[in-house]
Amino acid sequence: xxxxxxxxxxxxxxxxxxxxxxxxxxxxxxxxxxxxxxxxxxxxxxxxxxxxxxxxxxxxxxxxxxxxxxxxxxxxxxxxxxxxxxxxxxxxxxxxxxxxxxxxxxxxxxxxxxxxxxxxxxxxxxxxxxxxxxxxxxxxxxxxxxxxxxxxxxxxxxxxxxxxxxxxxxxxxxxxxxxxxxxxxxxxxxxxxxxxxxxxxxxxxxxxxxxxxxxxxxxxxxxxxxxxxxxxxxxxxxxxxxxxxxxxxxxxxxxxxxxxxxxxxxxxxxxxxxxxxxxx
Amino acid sequence: xxxxxxxxxxxxxxxxxxxxxxxxxxxxxxxxxxxxxxxxxxxxxxxxxxxxxxxxxxxxxxxxxxxxxxxxxxxxxxxxxxxxxxxxxxxxxxxxxxxxxxxxxxxxxxxxxxxxxxxxxxxxxxxxxxxxxxxxxxxxxxxxxxxxxxxxxxxxxxxxxxxxxxxxxxxxxxxxxxxxxxxxxxxxxxxxxxxxxxxxxxxxxxxxxxxxxxxxxxxxxxxxxxxxxxxxxxxxxxxxxxxxxxxxxxxxxxxxxxxxxxxxxxxxxxxxxxxxxxxxxxxxxxxxxxxxxxxxxxxxxxxxxxxxxxx
Numbered sequence: 001x002x003x004x005x006x007x008x009x010x011x012x013x014x015x016x017x018x019x020x021x022x023x024x025x026x027x028x029x030x031x032x033x034x035x036x037x038x039x040x041x042x043x044x045x046x047x048x049x050x051x052x053x054x055x056x057x058x059x060x061x062x063x064x065x066x067x068x069x070x071x072x073x074x075x076x077x078x079x080x081x082x083x084x085x086x087x088x089x090x091x092x093x094x095x096x097x098x099x100x101x102x103x104x105x106x107x108x109x110x111x112x113x114x115x116x117x118x119x120x121x122x123x124x125x126x127x128x129x130x131x132x133x134x135x136x137x138x139x140x141x142x143x144x145x146x147x148x149x150x151x152x153x154x155x156x157x158x159x160x161x162x163x164x165x166x167x168x169x170x171x172x173x174x175x176x177x178x179x180x181x182x183x184x185x186x187x188x189x190x191x192x193x194x195x196x197x198x199x200x201x202x203x204x205x206x207x208x209x210x211x212x213x214x215x216x217x218x219x220x221x222x223x224x225x226x227x228x229x230x231x232x233x234x235x236x237x238x239x240x241x242x243x244x245x246x247x248x249x250x251x252x253x254x255x256x257x258x259x260x261x262x263x264x265x266x267x268x269x270x271x272x273x274x275x276x277x278x279x280x
Numbered sequence: 281x282x283x284x285x286x287x288x289x290x291x292x293x294x295x296x297x298x299x300x301x302x303x304x305x306x307x308x309x310x311x312x313x314x315x316x317x318x319x320x321x322x323x324x325x326x327x328x329x330x331x332x333x334x335x336x337x338x339x340x341x342x343x344x345x346x347x348x349x350x351x352x353x354x355x356x357x358x359x360x361x362x363x364x365x366x367x368x369x370x371x372x373x374x375x376x377x378x379x380x381x382x383x384x385x386x387x388x389x390x391x392x393x394x395x396x397x398x399x400x401x402x403x404x405x406x407x408x409x410x411x412x413x414x415x416x417x418x419x420x421x422x423x424x425x426x427x428x429x430x431x432x433x434x435x436x437x438x439x440x441x442x443x444x445x446x447x448x449x450x451x452x453x454x455x456x457x458x459x460x461x462x463x464x465x466x467x468x469x470x471x472x473x474x475x476x477x478x479x480x481x482x483x484x485x486x487x488x489x490x491x492x493x494x495x496x497x498x499x500x501x502x503x504x505x506x507x508x509x510x511x512x513x514x515x516x517x518x519x520x521x522x523x524x525x526x527x528x529x530x531x532x533x534x535x536x537x538x539x540x541x542x543x544x545x546x547x548x549x550x551x552x553x554x555x556x557x558x559x560x561x562x563x564x565x566x567x568x569x570x571x572x573x574x575x576x577x578x579x580x581x582x583x584x585x586x587x588x589x590x591x
Contacts, residue, residue, distance in 0.1 A: 016397070019392055019397050020397060022388070022392050023392050023393070023397060023399075023403050026385075026389060026392075027403060029463070030406050030407050030410050030463075030467075031406055033422070033425055036425065036431060037421050037424065040424070049429060051434050092312075093312045093313050093316070094313070096313070097309065097310045097313040099309060100305075100306045100307075100309035100310045101310070104302050104303075104305055104306035105299070105302055105303070106302065106303045106305075107303060109306065112310065112314075119321065121574070121575060122325065123523075123524055123567070123570055123574055124524075125550055125567050125570060126325060126328055126564075126567040126568065126571050127320070127321055127324035127325050127567075128550070128551070128554070128567065129328060129331065129554045129560050129563045129564050129567070130323070130324035130325075130328045130564075131320060132555070133344070133560070134319075134320075134323070134324060150316075150320040152312075152316055153312070153313045153316050153317060155317075158313065177298075183301075183302070183309075187309070204412075211414070212415065212416070212417075214414070214416050214526075214530070214531075215526055215527065215530075215547075215551070218530075219551070229414075230414050230415075230416040230417070233416055233417065233420065234416050237420055237531070238534055244424055247424070248420075248421075251417045251421055255417045258413070258414075259409055259413070261412075262405075262408065262409065262412045266405055267401075
């Protein structure tokens, strides 16, 4: 054994060199564009086109400028409100549905689950035109209702939660049931606290998905006061595309919140994907 | 004895009421989702199907139920439309490049961060960060990097390469959109591959080590076969995502699919038909054509990967 290890030592260390080179190279590719954009967002107009960075001239004025002179503050608030409402309800509604499909025995359960799997195959764009017509009938186009209410559930996340609840033992819940605890209390007091990793995954996917979504908000928000950040940034870029230092500041306002949330929840996120049977 | 007889029926009726309670609870738990799904998915899906066989504009004074049935005319019109054909060609080309390239890179990165290097979780996090970024932001970042006097052209000019205005030249606009899609979604597939890799039991590799298998043999005969369901899932998810490409193409061309329709995609064509030209029937027909393509691809991949990989 020992000699085999020593014999193998050389090729392994060459492999290590290749591994590290690849790892670092792709880290540069993944982060480079962000870093360059971030630096540019702190440059004054005269420096924007230069490939060099003069640290003494860096300024936050691009940020204060687009916050005060353009509706970026409004758009940021809109994005926060919409993403918070959508994410909160998604977590509740998807987890409850996933729990019912995993744990409770009720008529029609099999059929509903099969229908969910079938509907996951249908691209969202198929229902776009009728949904838009429906929302305009409700008077919800260009309103927060239209931006939130149709998006309060997710087929994919229901599937994810069902898989997760199936993977954890149910003995605790059965014991509580025998003690006479109601289902809703069992769900909130026992099942949900155990679902941390799956909830983190759901939280990150839903929040980032909604925060970044562009197609629907661009159709549904027709006045700038209802724009979310991606729609706002697109319209700002469309008009002021030569002001790169300000455009890049807008990019950073749109980008940084989801990255920070990911950094906070990332440990659980990767665990959540691993345990919720996403890969089966 | 008497006592036992007394409690037995009690218990079974208790079980019965518990089972009934469970039925009610089951429906209560799933009701919020069911109601939303019926209003915002099932209903619109049926209406979309109906509209795809009708000639209807949102601006018409009559309702969609009164609108004229044209049966397959919408489908024929869409399939004959040169802009749609260009869109389908672009989307196919886009998917054929993006899906395999991003999956190969993702698998490679998953193997790298699953191997014995230091700072694994650092690299994993870094690789995932672009995935968290809005497609609109990614499009703007790439336009900034690839513009005529941007950093990419400045860099290549060091090697004597003429600068290109990548996003206004029909030949290069779509490839730049492809590269931003690859860059921004590799992280997701890497994480799913990683979950698959970590599920492969170490004992298999140990056994192969005893048999004297090389690294390549271990990869070829253990990793790849064991990873087959994960690869299948990733190929399907990535293909479906590719065929729905929209945001980047919209931002780059400001909604026109230009230059010269070179960034026109199927979904961009769909929204333009529906929400700029108000041809709701044709837009719905386009949507169902997209659905059929995605469905056929999924079935084809299932056949390709064999029956045992069930989703």
